Amino acid sequence: MEVSELDKYGICDGISEIIVTCGIENPNAAPIGLIRKDNRIFIRLYKGSTTYENVKLEKIFAANVTCDPLLFVKSTFSNLEDENFKYHPLNSQNIPLLKNSVSSVIFRCEEIKHTEQAMTAEIIPIYAVANYHRPKAINRGLTAVIEAAIHATRYELTGIDKFLDLIDQCLETTYKCGGQREKDAAEILLNEIGEIKKLVSGGKDTE
Template sequence: MGLLKGGINEIIATTANNAAPIGIHYREQTARMILFLGSHTAENIERDGWVVANFVHDPILYVKSAFGDLSREAFVEEPVAGHQMHRLREAEAWIAFSATIENKTSEALVVRLTPEREIMEGAFIQPINRGFNSIIDATVHATRYIRNRDAELKKLIDYHAGIIRKCGGKREIEALNLLMSYIE
C-alpha cells in the first residue's frame, strides 16, 4: 500500500452511494478505521464488508460529504473482489478495501482493512495550504459541534476560520461558507 502514510490518513470513505470523511489509522503495516455507530458509513461497512478510500484535494467535497449527501453522479462503480464498489468520480487516487469488523462496542466499530486494489487516476502534487488543512480541522470539530454545541469547539472552529480566510483560496473560502451554513 504505497499511498497510505504512517499515522492517521484523512480520506473520503465511500460505501454504497455514500461518502464521508474518515481517518484511516495506518500503523505497523495494518490499516483500520474507528467508526462511531450511527453513521451510514458504519452501517454500510458492517452490512457489505467493503469501503473505498478516496484521495481528493477539493475542500468542498470534505465539507459536503461530512454534512450532506453527494449526488449519484459523484460516484463511479468499480468491480473489485466480487463487489460492485463505489468510489468518487473526482478521486485523484483510491484504494478499495475488504473490511472486517475486529471489535464492536456500544459506541464504535473497529474495522480492519485489507487492500484489494490501489489506483492512481492522475498526478496529484499539491502545495501545502494552511487554509485547506484548516478546512479539515474545522470540519472535524464541526461534526462534533452539531451534536453537542460545545462552546470550546466553536472557538476552535472560529480559530480555523481565521486561518482559512487568511491562507485559503477561493475554493477554501467557499467551503468555509458552506461549513458555517451547516452549523448555524
C-alpha cells in the first residue's frame, strides 16, 4: 500500500491525531499523533506508556481515525473497555482495531531509532479499512477538548502549572461550543486532572 493512499482513510499531510490500538495479548488504546511529511509517515512514542512497550516489542499497530471525544479522553487516562475492540487476522496474529472507527490502518514499523526519552519509527501501511462515516462539521468544542487532553498529559509528565491554565482555556471553549459528548469528555478530563494534581502536589511536598 502506498502512503499517498492514506488520504482515503483520513490520514493526511501534517500530524493526524488518531487512536493507536496495539498489544496482541492485551489490547490497549491511546491517542497518538502520526506525522506525515513528503510522502513518508512516522510515529514518535515517549517512554513510559503501554503503547511504547507494545510497539517496541511487536513493531505493529493500528491507527484508528475517530472524532469521538470520549474515546480520546478515556484512552488518554486509562484503557478502553473490551467491547471497544475488534480484531483483524494478519499472519496468524489478531491485530486489535477500534470497533467504531471511521477507518483503521495497520502499520508495520521500520527504521526504528531510540533516544533517551522516546522511540521514533518510519511506519509502513500494510492494511486499511474504511467504515461507514457520518459527516461531522468542525466543532471547536471537540478540537479544544483534544487540545486539553494533550495539555493534561504534559501536566502529568512535568507538573508545570501553566498547563492547568491552558486546560482551563480549552475547556471554556468546550463548554461554550461542544455538544453533550464533548462536555462529558471534559468532565472526565477534569476528574482525571483532580487526581493528577493530588499526585503532583504530593510529589512537591516530599521534595
